[in-house]
Amino acid sequence: MATTLTSRQAAIDPTAQPAIELVDVHKWYGEFHVLRDINLSVQRGERIVVCGPSGSGKSTMIRCINRLEEHQKGRIIVDGTELTNDLKRIDEVRREVGMVFQHFNLFPHLTILENCTLAPIWVKKMPKREAEEVAMKYLTRVKIPEQANKFPGQLSGGQQQRVAIARSLCMSPKIMLFDEPTSALDPEMVKEVLDTMVSLADEGMTMICVTHEMGFARQVADRVIFMDYGQIVEMNTPDAFFKNPQHERTRLFLSQILH
Amino acid sequence: MATTLTSRQAAIDPTAQPAIELVDVHKWYGEFHVLRDINLSVQRGERIVVCGPSGSGKSTMIRCINRLEEHQKGRIIVDGTELTNDLKRIDEVRREVGMVFQHFNLFPHLTILENCTLAPIWVKKMPKREAEEVAMKYLTRVKIPEQANKFPGQLSGGQQQRVAIARSLCMSPKIMLFDEPTSALDPEMVKEVLDTMVSLADEGMTMICVTHEMGFARQVADRVIFMDYGQIVEMNTPDAFFKNPQHERTRLFLSQILH
Amino acid sequence: QATLNSVKQKGYLTCGSNTGLAGFGVPDAQGTWTGLDVEYCRAISAAIFDDPTKVRFIPLAAKDRFTALQSGEVDVLVRNSTATMSRDTQLGLDFPAINYFDGQGFMVRKKLGVSSAKELNGASICTQQGTTTELNLADYFRANNMKYEVVAFATSDETFKAYDSGRCDAFTTDASGLYSERLRASAPDDHIVLPEIISKEPLGPATRHGDDQWTDIVRWTHNAMLNAEELGVAKANVDQMKTSDNPEIKRLLGSEGKYGEAIGLTNDWAYRIIKHVGNYGESFERNVGEGSKLKIKRGQNALWTKNGLQYGIPIR
Amino acid sequence: MSTAIDTSRFVQHNQIEALPPPNLARGPIAWVRENLFSSPLNGLLTIFVFYLLYVIVPPIIDFLFINAVWTGTDRDACRAETAGHRIGACWAFVIDKINYFTYGSYTISERWRVNIFFLMLAVGVTWLLWLRAPRRDLGALYFFWLFPTFSYVLLTGGNMDLGGGFWVGFVVVSALFIGAFAAMAYLLKVSVKSGAAIGAGIIAVIGITLALMDFDFGLDHVPTSLWGGVLVTLLVATVGIVFSLPFGILLALGRRSKLPIVQLASVIFIEFVRGVPLITVLIMANTMLPLFLPAEMTVDRLARPLIGVAFFASAYMAEVVRGGLQAMPKGQYEGAMSLGLNYPQMMVFIILPQALRIVIPGIVNTFIGLFKDTSLVSIVGIFDLIRTIEASRIDPNWAAPTISYTGYAFAAFFYFVFCFGMSRYSLGVERRLAAGQNR
Amino acid sequence: MQTIVSQTSPPKKSVLYDPKVRGAFYQVLLVLTVGYLFYMAASNAVENLQRAKIASGFGFLNNTAGFDVSQTLITFSAAGSTYGDAFIVGLLNTLVVSAIGIVLATILGFTVGIARLSKNWMVAKVSMVYVEVLRNIPLLLQLLFWYIAVLGPLPQPRDSIGFGAGVFLNSRGLFMPRPLYASDAWVIGTALILGIVGTIVFRRWARKQQEQTGQQYPVGIITLALVVGLPFVSWLVLALVGTNPISFDMPQKGTFNLRGGMQILPEFVALLVGLVTYTAAFIAEVVRAGILAVSKGQTEAAGSLGLRPGQTLRLVVVPQAMRVIIPPLTSQYLNLTKNSSLAVAIGYPDLVQVFMGTVLNQTGQAIEVVVITMGVYLTISLVTSFVMNIYNRRVAIVER
Ligand SMILES: Nc1ncnc2c1ncn2[C@@H]1O[C@H](COP(=O)(O)OP(=O)(O)OP(=O)(O)O)[C@@H](O)[C@H]1O
Ligand SMILES: Nc1ncnc2c1ncn2[C@@H]1O[C@H](COP(=O)(O)OP(=O)(O)OP(=O)(O)O)[C@@H](O)[C@H]1O
Ligand SMILES: [Mg+2]
Ligand SMILES: [Mg+2]
Numbered sequence A, B: 001m002a003t004t005l006t007s008r009q010a011a012i013d014p015t016a017q018p019a020i021e022l023v024d025v026h027k028w029y030g031e032f033h034v035l036r037d038i039n040l041s042v043q044r045g046e047r048i049v050v051c052g053p054s055g056s057g058k059s060t061m062i063r064c065i066n067r068l069e070e071h072q073k074g075r076i077i078v079d080g081t082e083l084t085n086d087l088k089r090i091d092e093v094r095r096e097v098g099m100v101f102q103h104f105n106l107f108p109h110l111t112i113l114e115n116c117t118l119a120p121i122w123v124k125k126m127p128k129r130e131a132e133e134v135a136m137k138y139l140t141r142v143k144i145p146e147q148a149n150k151f152p153g154q155l156s157g158g159q160q161q162r163v164a165i166a167r168s169l170c171m172s173p174k175i176m177l178f179d180e181p182t183s184a185l186d187p188e189m190v191k192e193v194l195d196t197m198v199s200l201a202d203e204g205m206t207m208i209c210v211t212h213e214m215g216f217a218r219q220v221a222d223r224v225i226f227m228d229y230g231q232i233v234e235m236n237t238p239d240a241f242f243k244n245p246q247h248e249r250t251r252l253f254l255s256q257i258l259h
Numbered sequence C: 001q002a003t004l005n006s007v008k009q010k011g012y013l014t015c016g017s018n019t020g021l022a023g024f025g026v027p028d029a030q031g032t033w034t035g036l037d038v039e040y041c042r043a044i045s046a047a048i049f050d051d052p053t054k055v056r057f058i059p060l061a062a063k064d065r066f067t068a069l070q071s072g073e074v075d076v077l078v079r080n081s082t083a084t085m086s087r088d089t090q091l092g093l094d095f096p097a098i099n100y101f102d103g104q105g106f107m108v109r110k111k112l113g114v115s116s117a118k119e120l121n122g123a124s125i126c127t128q129q130g131t132t133t134e135l136n137l138a139d140y141f142r143a144n145n146m147k148y149e150v151v152a153f154a155t156s157d158e159t160f161k162a163y164d165s166g167r168c169d170a171f172t173t174d175a176s177g178l179y180s181e182r183l184r185a186s187a188p189d190d191h192i193v194l195p196e197i198i199s200k201e202p203l204g205p206a207t208r209h210g211d212d213q214w215t216d217i218v219r220w221t222h223n224a225m226l227n228a229e230e231l232g233v234a235k236a237n238v239d240q241m242k243t244s245d246n247p248e249i250k251r252l253l254g255s256e257g258k259y260g261e262a263i264g265l266t267n268d269w270a271y272r273i274i275k276h277v278g279n280y281g282e283s284f285e286r287n288v289g290e291g292s293k294l295k296i297k298r299g300q301n302a303l304w305t306k307n308g309l310q311y312g313i314p315i316r
Numbered sequence D: 001m002s003t004a005i006d007t008s009r010f011v012q013h014n015q016i017e018a019l020p021p022p023n024l025a026r027g028p029i030a031w032v033r034e035n036l037f038s039s040p041l042n043g044l045l046t047i048f049v050f051y052l053l054y055v056i057v058p059p060i061i062d063f064l065f066i067n068a069v070w071t072g073t074d075r076d077a078c079r080a081e082t083a084g085h086r087i088g089a090c091w092a093f094v095i096d097k098i099n100y101f102t103y104g105s106y107t108i109s110e111r112w113r114v115n116i117f118f119l120m121l122a123v124g125v126t127w128l129l130w131l132r133a134p135r136r137d138l139g140a141l142y143f144f145w146l147f148p149t150f151s152y153v154l155l156t157g158g159n160m161d162l163g164g165g166f167w168v169g170f171v172v173v174s175a176l177f178i179g180a181f182a183a184m185a186y187l188l189k190v191s192v193k194s195g196a197a198i199g200a201g202i203i204a205v206i207g208i209t210l211a212l213m214d215f216d217f218g219l220d221h222v223p224t225s226l227w228g229g230v231l232v233t234l235l236v237a238t239v240g241i242v243f244s245l246p247f248g249i250l251l252a253l254g255r256r257s258k259l260p261i262v263q264l265a266s267v268i269f270i271e272f273v274r275g276v277p278l279i280t281v282l283i284m285a286n287t288m289l290p291l292f293l294p295a296e297m298t299v300d301r302l303a304r305p306l307i308g309v310a311f312f313a314s315a316y317m318a319e320v321v322r323g324g325l326q327a328m329p330k331g332q333y334e335g336a337m338s339l340g341l342n343y344p345q346m347m348v349f350i351i352l353p354q355a356l357r358i359v360i361p362g363i364v365n366t367f368i369g370l371f372k373d374t375s376l377v378s379i380v381g382i383f384d385l386i387r388t389i390e391a392s393r394i395d396p397n398w399a400a401p402t403i404s405y406t407g408y409a410f411a412a413f414f415y416f417v418f419c420f421g422m423s424r425y426s427l428g429v430e431r432r433l434a435a436g437q438n439r
Numbered sequence E: 001m002q003t004i005v006s007q008t009s010p011p012k013k014s015v016l017y018d019p020k021v022r023g024a025f026y027q028v029l030l031v032l033t034v035g036y037l038f039y040m041a042a043s044n045a046v047e048n049l050q051r052a053k054i055a056s057g058f059g060f061l062n063n064t065a066g067f068d069v070s071q072t073l074i075t076f077s078a079a080g081s082t083y084g085d086a087f088i089v090g091l092l093n094t095l096v097v098s099a100i101g102i103v104l105a106t107i108l109g110f111t112v113g114i115a116r117l118s119k120n121w122m123v124a125k126v127s128m129v130y131v132e133v134l135r136n137i138p139l140l141l142q143l144l145f146w147y148i149a150v151l152g153p154l155p156q157p158r159d160s161i162g163f164g165a166g167v168f169l170n171s172r173g174l175f176m177p178r179p180l181y182a183s184d185a186w187v188i189g190t191a192l193i194l195g196i197v198g199t200i201v202f203r204r205w206a207r208k209q210q211e212q213t214g215q216q217y218p219v220g221i222i223t224l225a226l227v228v229g230l231p232f233v234s235w236l237v238l239a240l241v242g243t244n245p246i247s248f249d250m251p252q253k254g255t256f257n258l259r260g261g262m263q264i265l266p267e268f269v270a271l272l273v274g275l276v277t278y279t280a281a282f283i284a285e286v287v288r289a290g291i292l293a294v295s296k297g298q299t300e301a302a303g304s305l306g307l308r309p310g311q312t313l314r315l316v317v318v319p320q321a322m323r324v325i326i327p328p329l330t331s332q333y334l335n336l337t338k339n340s341s342l343a344v345a346i347g348y349p350d351l352v353q354v355f356m357g358t359v360l361n362q363t364g365q366a367i368e369v370v371v372i373t374m375g376v377y378l379t380i381s382l383v384t385s386f387v388m389n390i391y392n393r394r395v396a397i398v399e400r
Helices: A005-011 A058-065 A087-096 A112-122 A128-141 A157-169 A187-202 A214-220 A238-243 A248-257 B005-011 B058-065 B087-096 B112-122 B128-141 B157-169 B187-202 B214-220 B238-243 B248-257 C003-010 C036-049 C065-070 C085-090 C132-143 C156-164 C175-182 C212-231 C247-253 C269-276 C280-287 D027-036 D040-066 D091-103 D108-129 D136-156 D164-187 D192-214 D230-255 D260-275 D278-292 D303-327 D330-338 D343-358 D360-380 D385-392 D403-437 E019-052 E058-062 E083-116 E121-135 E139-151 E183-213 E219-241 E266-293 E296-304 E309-345 E351-363 E366-395
Strands: A020-029 A032-042 A047-051 A073-078 A097-100 A175-179 A206-210 A223-228 A231-236 B020-029 B032-042 B047-051 B073-078 B097-100 B175-179 B206-210 B223-228 B231-236 C013-018 C055-060 C076-082 C100-102 C104-109 C123-128 C148-153 C170-174 C191-193 C201-208 E168-170 E173-176 E178-181 E246-249 E262-264
Touching: A020 A058, A032 A058, A032 A231, A047 A058, A047 A214, A058 A073, A058 A175, A058 A206, A087 A097, A097 A157, A097 D330, A112 A128, A112 A157, A112 D343, A128 A157, A157 A175, A157 A187, A187 A206, A187 A214, A214 A238, A223 A238, A223 A248, A231 A238, A231 A248, B020 B058, B032 B058, B032 B231, B047 B058, B047 B214, B058 B073, B058 B175, B058 B206, B087 B097, B097 B157, B097 E296, B112 B128, B112 B157, B112 E309, B128 B157, B128 E183, B157 B187, B187 B206, B187 B214, B214 B238, B223 B238, B223 B248, B231 B238, B231 B248, C003 C036, C003 C212, C013 C036, C013 C065, C036 C055, C036 C076, C036 C212, C036 C269, C036 C280, C055 C065, C065 C076, C065 C201, C065 D278, C065 E019, C076 C100, C100 C175, C104 C132, C104 C175, C123 C132, C123 C156, C132 C148, C132 C170, C132 E351, C148 C156, C148 E351, C156 C170, C156 C175, C156 D385, C170 C175, C175 C191, C201 C212, C212 C247, C212 C269, C212 C280, C247 C269, D027 D040, D027 E121, D040 E121, D091 D108, D091 D230, D091 D385, D091 D403, D108 D136, D108 D230, D136 D192, D136 D230, D164 D192, D230 D260, D230 D303, D230 D343, D230 D360, D230 D385, D260 D303, D260 E019, D260 E366, D278 D303, D278 D360, D278 E019, D278 E309, D278 E351, D278 E366, D303 D343, D303 D360, D330 D343, D343 D360, D360 D385, D360 D403, D360 E139, D360 E309, D385 D403, D385 E139, D403 E121, D403 E139, E058 E083, E083 E121, E083 E266, E083 E309, E083 E351, E121 E266, E139 E266, E139 E309, E173 E266, E183 E219, E266 E309, E296 E309, E309 E351, E309 E366, E351 E366
Parallel strands: A047 A206, A047 A223, A097 A175, A175 A206, B047 B206, B047 B223, B097 B175, B175 B206, C013 C055, C013 C076, C123 C148, C123 C170
Antiparallel strands: A020 A032, A020 A073, A223 A231, B020 B032, B020 B073, B223 B231, C076 C201, C100 C201, C104 C170, C104 C191, E168 E173, E173 E262, E178 E246
16 A cells, blocks of 8 residues: 555566467357457566446456466466466466356355465375465464364455455465456455455565455556457556546446446 | 425324234244234324334234234234134235335246236236236336246346336235345345335335335334234334434434434 | 085085975975985085085076076076076076976966866966067967967966965966965865876086086086986995896996096096985985875886986996 | 334333243143144045054054064064964064074084174274264275275185186286386386386285185185075175275266276276166176086176176266266366375375365265165075075965964064165265255 | 555465365265165166075066956956066056046036036035045045945846846946947048038138138137037938938946946046045145135136137136146146046056056066056156146246
8 A cells, every 4th residue: 555656667677478368359159249359468577457337348358368268369378378278278267267256256165275285286286284374374364264174154255355355465476367356246345355466466476366345456556458359449547547538438438437 | 205204193093993913912933922912003094114223023013913823812804804714814914014124035837927926816806918018017017027937036126126016016906014035135225116116105005024124114114013022012103213222222223223 | 617626616606506406406494405406416516525415505587597597607507407408508598407397387276166277268367578488378279269368477486476366367387386386375185287288397416518528417407317316226235236137237336437537527436326215216215206295107207117208328 | 012003203211021931832731633634635644644553553553563473493482373363573483593594504603704804894884974983094994905805715615726827927027017007107207217116016915815715714615605694685785885985986086087098998887787677687697607607617606697797886886976077066076186196195185085075975875775785686696694584485385374474574674674764864964964054 | 546566465275165175075975875866776686586496587577377358458368478468558548548538637627626616606615515525535435435435235146237229237347339330330430520610611711711810710610510529410310311320339237237338337437536536625725726826816807808708718817727736736747647547446446456456466576566656657757747837837927
């Protein structure tokens, strides 16, 4: 919360290889053209907020980035690896990219701790002891170490979402993707989760976040992207984006969302 | 919306036989005393809003009025007919009393039109053609004539609730009961339904409505009833009720609901 | 291929037996089998191992028996099977011996007052499906221009049970079977076996076609038992008889000639059989004859010398 | 209480205490009126049902208990002529034959082995079905590997006598197999060591199983033709369960596979088996299996229906498991994938544990069906409980009018206890699962 | 919206990691394994058959059967009929017992299922006990029980129980007069057809009337009058005129048994009773679940519209419950049909007993017989589920 925009900008080195790069990406669901010519390059340490009306393809875009969906045209390069059909590479990419879902998708049959250690143990082949230490570290980070031995069903929505974030962090991803992480929560719980995300952002994690929490966008985003009809309609710094939207569509959208 | 409270008061003739009368009504579920000594008299054309905390017996009370539940003590007289075990009378009463449920309870296997014509055809023995005309009239009233041939599953919640209202209206009831008709709806759909109810109220329909939409209560109610622990705790005109609640319990409740 | 070798290697003999036919092959509560048929198996075992107990019995339903033999699951079938030309030539079997000359008969309740099969016009008859019995029955009634109602069951147990509970007027199977099943009736004395025999049912052990050595062993086991009876060699006196001067006995008991080795056994093979099991007559009496519960007369199964059909082929 | 009928303004100042309901709603008389005679039609129905019960129940009680014969050594005890009174169930018969019904003709001196088998089965079933039992993963290992192997050794006597030649061959094949795994791992660029380890693991399991079966524990051989009764019934059911669960899961995964041929093969198998009666499958296994095998190979007579039952149960199990897989929300797959788990890991750690839990009631219901269906093996000549009863009831020693009914009553009781127990269990799990969802 | 595309090395494709390649590999493996198994089985079978000298091919269906069957719906005799005829006899017997069983099981099952939901405590509990007991005991055991329960108490033919009007009961079955139709029996048949056609016409007309005027007619009574009354009246008229259109072949006592008339075998009765009572327990559960699946809100909504309980049931509850009931009900029907194969245990000559039993044993042609028998059951199953799928698609409740 202390970082200002200017100091942030300095922290990102635009000459380095970008963390994520989408070049001319197109995607269809059957006949339906959901993503149209998406071009986006995210630098390491950059924080991007994506917003836009429902059905505009926001989720689809970030799901393409860790290949929960396949794109049909164009190139997606994550951390220097291009996403193709090659299974091995997908596993590698997914290891580097954490994803937090709207509906958390915790594993209900495992305790919180087991949720967090499963992937480190089986994917990163970490010894169990070590994995648990790491997990407890991140659970403490998200302020719920005392819940470690409960089951997801016993936690509130906000707590569950924080577990989901901790679970992703346990894989020490280079990039975090958030798909409307707060929209399934009661208003009072939204704050807990946003706080966690802000503190993550402060540590310089590369992140792309689909959200309509404009306060969050203002506070942490380096760039805000507005999508509609599967296209990136506008992309700008939060300041410029909110104060002076360029596109007609963006203005309309912002007017609705900001009352 | 044009009617003011004063002109409304004039429209109700307090000397006429009341539409609904509950005298010393008690009801138990097993050992549990849900309705305790309810006394209420509703005039023709009067509009009553019932509110109160969850479990206070609001639903039970209005369900007793069209005998979806039996009361064990006291008398309930609807439109001049006392509710007893006599099946024939129940049918007669139910024909005069329309009910709109929280969860709509549309018949999923029938189209919207069939939902609306079913009772007129089988209960009122109306020719099909005529029943359909009536149904279309009311569907137009609630502004969804174009959905007539769809199935309930294909409509949004707000539309479904409006169908439910139209379905009740097709029986030309003298009295309408609403049991939290908007609480199962998304906020944006609530307005559609409330608008429909307001326009009904404007036509002088006798209605009892369980709802926590205080705006609605203010706008249309002749009296507001507050229930707690199965009792009517307070009953007053909306103005007096909201501005100057008499009972401790009412004040507490209102403070929570009005923020 | 060579059954004898595999039997010797296994150390025991597998025999397909009936699932339970009193007097012919039936297990007691401890699972020990007794009966005229299964004693053949014991005899073979005695001939090979000098021990009648190296036998494993596999109870087979009528419909499974030949497949079991063909597939090699059993080494020999000792299960009152009728030798017929089609079975001999088309099913890949051999019937080296006939150990019981039988024929199909009928059993009825005494109460009915029927004394001949010819009076069964219009009766309902219980029989076991998939047997020659079923076919003979149809032929017999057709030939005699009589009507009947057939009720067929999968196993002999079920068939007899149905008859016993009154479902049918008559029960038909091989005469030997009739006597044996009658023992199990809730009131055995209420039933009589009718005199007519409507078919020829030569029953005997069966082997796989093509293993001549094995078939020979089975054939000569039978003949040894017949010859022993004819020569008066019995279980009790076989040791004395060993010293007999009668050349036939000498050849039989192996003190003269090398007949045993010719069929892949030791020369005292027949001695072992008689020592452990006895001669045919003994076996018959013990299991089905007048001395047993079945009380079947020797009849056709008497030695040829006593006007019967059992004729031991000479060993020489 | 002042009435408020005409007041439009009203405030209740005194709280009305909860009162007990009026008397007519309570007490046995009210209960009877409400539940038995609430309307003339209901009254009539009640009387009719009472009459029905009057007709049916007393004779049954009479038969099963009052006139039943409990002691005796042969038919005389159970015949009205000799016993001198009306005869109901002849339990003396069941008591006399109980060992036969339990073990068949299993060698008497060796029956302790069967008892241990029963005990091991009980342990395994409890371990698996008791949801809060400790280390249920070990339970699965026990139930699906150790228990079957030990049971085999115990019941048959083991000592398969495979011979040295076999073991030399086995070692050679194993080495090749492990090598193949390592090579595959090398080609797939995953750790060669872990590839070889997996290969070695599989070989070890097979090897240990075979070694146990081969080893001479000094137990006498008891041929399967001697087995019978409850032993066989439970054996058939157990084999069906042990085999059908893993194979059913494979089939279910196959049916949901994206690979068209795998899917087609699974669908054909499942639909084929579900489309024909079990009895035809058993007859087929009995008569056709020997035909399809090489001439020198024979399959044990008891093993044939076991194979038939196992395949049959698998198809039904597959459909149950598929239901569970379909009920899994897509989010669980995506959550697992986004953590970088691969397909087998995702299935083993995330999807199957949950899917199987959801369908426990379905699985148990399949077991109930399977357990009842084991009775059909008696038709193809296997001495299961029903068959031993059928065989005993024509024992002339016990020929008496009520023997058959007694035998069937005993069998019905046996099956009912097991099936009803299982169905209550599955109902309990179902309730708990439903409750868990509301959490 | 400018993005810089930095240079990344072109991806090296590793074929082994391509899911398509892997998929193909697994599938080829599967095909090879299954193919090999089939090949082995087939070649072994050929060899074994040759060795055992068992004929192959379907020619045996034209050979003379040589055995008799107790219940035949077509004429069948040991002398003239072939194995093919035996197959048809068995198939028809299976179909007959299944068809009658399905009808009766449906009636009993619906009754018990509805009874389980009865407000009458007694009725509900008794139905529950019925369902639990019947469901948890193997059908085979129940059939064996019914068979001796049916056979045991029945008297020998000589002591047949007579019910008058030519109906007798003994251990050979139930005997009834067989109707013989005289030449003018067609009048009655025509009356029946007229009655049915009339009913259809009347129902159409009544519906139209209702749509136009709202008037409702007592459809049930008029249907009954037309379908039953019309044929009866025509029979009465003919009988009064003097020509007797239907006479009966009465069962007569013979030496052993009753002769003539119509005979229903005890095996058939036992099988039918067993199948019906057993399947009804399952159908009852299906029905109960179906009715419970219709939420209480539906009944309440219908009630608050003024529909009477009967109407609510007919117009709202049943149409919705049926959607839930029909699919599992169909599989119960299939189960009943498949379970009828247990006839083999009590000697009712169904398809499995006659064809997979006797014919298989007489001919030894196991493969052909098994293939045909299974083919029949499979066809029944597949056709049924095909029809069901169409039905389901048609009635599925439309969702957004
Ligand atoms: N599996 C699918 N098959 C077909 N169409 C799909 C699929 N998933 C999504 N869509 C369609 O693709 C479009 C974009 O979906 P997406 O979920 O990316 O939108 P979104 O911007 O995330 O919207 P929201 O804010 O509602 O989450 C939508 O119109 C959706 O209906
Ligand atoms: N069928 C029933 N059996 C027993 N108790 C019941 C039953 N229905 C309702 N109750 C109890 O009666 C009380 C009153 O219920 P009611 O539904 O009338 O409350 P309500 O005021 O409508 O509450 P809400 O605002 O939650 O709808 C509650 O405590 C409820 O738990
Ligand atoms: Mg989205
Ligand atoms: Mg309520």
